[in-house]
Amino acid sequence: MQNPFETEERRAFRETIRRYVEAEIKPNIDEWDEAGDFPWRVHEELGAMGFFGFGVSDAHGGLGFEDAFMRAAAAEEMCRAGGTSVWAGVSGRTISIGPIEHLANEEIRERALEDIVLGRKGSCLSITEPGGGSDVANMQTTAVRDGDEYVINGSKTFITGGMNGHYFVVGARTGGEGLAGISLFFVDADTPGFSRTPLERKMGWWASNQATLYFDNCRVPAGNMMGEENRGFIAIMENFNFERLALIAGALGMMKTCLEESIAYAQERKTFGKPLIKHQVIRHKIAEMSAKVDQIESYLIMMCWQISEGNMPVAEICKGKFATTKALEFCASEAMQIFGGAAYLRGNPIERIYREVKVFAIGGGSEEIMHDLAMRQMGL
Numbered sequence: 001m002q003n004p005f006e007t008e009e010r011r012a013f014r015e016t017i018r019r020y021v022e023a024e025i026k027p028n029i030d031e032w033d034e035a036g037d038f039p040w041r042v043h044e045e046l047g048a049m050g051f052f053g054f055g056v057s058d059a060h061g062g063l064g065f066e067d068a069f070m071r072a073a074a075a076e077e078m079c080r081a082g083g084t085s086v087w088a089g090v091s092g093r094t095i096s097i098g099p100i101e102h103l104a105n106e107e108i109r110e111r112a113l114e115d116i117v118l119g120r121k122g123s124c125l126s127i128t129e130p131g132g133g134s135d136v137a138n139m140q141t142t143a144v145r146d147g148d149e150y151v152i153n154g155s156k157t158f159i160t161g162g163m164n165g166h167y168f169v170v171g172a173r174t175g176g177e178g179l180a181g182i183s184l185f186f187v188d189a190d191t192p193g194f195s196r197t198p199l200e201r202k203m204g205w206w207a208s209n210q211a212t213l214y215f216d217n218c219r220v221p222a223g224n225m226m227g228e229e230n231r232g233f234i235a236i237m238e239n240f241n242f243e244r245l246a247l248i249a250g251a252l253g254m255m256k257t258c259l260e261e262s263i264a265y266a267q268e269r270k271t272f273g274k275p276l277i278k279h280q281v282i283r284h285k286i287a288e289m290s291a292k293v294d295q296i297e298s299y300l301i302m303m304c305w306q307i308s309e310g311n312m313p314v315a316e317i318c319k320g321k322f323a324t325t326k327a328l329e330f331c332a333s334e335a336m337q338i339f340g341g342a343a344y345l346r347g348n349p350i351e352r353i354y355r356e357v358k359v360f361a362i363g364g365g366s367e368e369i370m371h372d373l374a375m376r377q378m379g380l
């Protein structure tokens, strides 16, 4: 799909990420997935390419500008090679950098941000709790003021990058019940009272890590509150927009892989005396997949354009997220059928994509929550 807003800089950035993924991630992804980890140098190499620098000032190691098209291209290219678990493994940083740049105090930004943006240290967004993730306004972790400190108690779970993260953006209750009682805090991993355990044996995203975090009388300086007291819910909701945009773009990359791999396989594999691609049923499957790729790609381009015009298209992002995850589910399922038994084996990219569909439909706001939020954004 031709992007009318493409520029030389955007094309070059996409190419840089694509070449890196082809050379460094694709050949290793199976081994890293089976090992459940990937080398830290990947964080630093992506950092050096500007992967984490969007919306961060150059004084803090960032690019000094925002570009939704480049953000989307980065996510799409990372996921296109079937490397979604590596992308997930660095994404804890991507979804927590915004609040740190915009809401943390100057001492924290000076101390931590450059290391995070350049991939030397990891940061994580810690919102979901064992008691629930969708109902953010109902979070139970508390932060109580005691002199010039806050004392945090509670736990978080499913926190991506949590096992090797150095810094945590943590949502906690500072006020009464509901969305008006939540604040954000910056917590160093070496703070006494902080501990973590890994979530193991996951359906997908094997090379990334997710953790349950525990805060047991965890004391942080009062200045570690990020933004205004009891205004954390709004910050969390605003931060979701870029996370969801990246999930849409990542899912699009996976859909493209499903399409390309299906075409290549259907051209080569023969049944009943002719290539699969000459059978009408298979042709229709591929045509449907191709139409979905085009629809999602053009929708994504328009969302990026709106953001570049200074408007955050929240309703479109919500609708785009559930439409994309449904389209990804379709493409992954049809690609599996076209491959037959061959995609049932580990090491086949379609096998990996098929079992990573669901995390896109659940993480960063589930399909059900996206429908509901889209309706509310439409005033309904």
Ligand SMILES: Cc1cc2nc3c(=O)[nH]c(=O)nc-3n(C[C@H](O)[C@H](O)[C@H](O)COP(=O)(O)OP(=O)(O)OC[C@H]3O[C@@H](n4cnc5c(N)ncnc54)[C@H](O)[C@@H]3O)c2cc1C
Residues within 6 Å of the ligand: 092, 124, 125, 126, 127, 128, 131, 132, 133, 134, 135, 157, 158, 159, 160, 161, 205, 210, 359, 362, 363, 364, 365, 366, 367, 368, 369
């Ligand atoms: C691999 C992975 C990585 C993650 N990384 C992070 C991370 O880095 N940081 C972080 O904070 N969180 C993270 N999450 C958590 C993720 O955001 C939550 O799983 C998600 O928000 C859903 O919350 P839940 O799992 O607690 O489901 P619940 O909120 O318990 O919901 C269960 C089901 O009910 C549905 N549901 C809930 N309410 C309604 C309703 N009102 N109407 C209809 N249906 C409803 C939901 O859609 C869902 O299908 C991650 C999750 C996964 C799986």
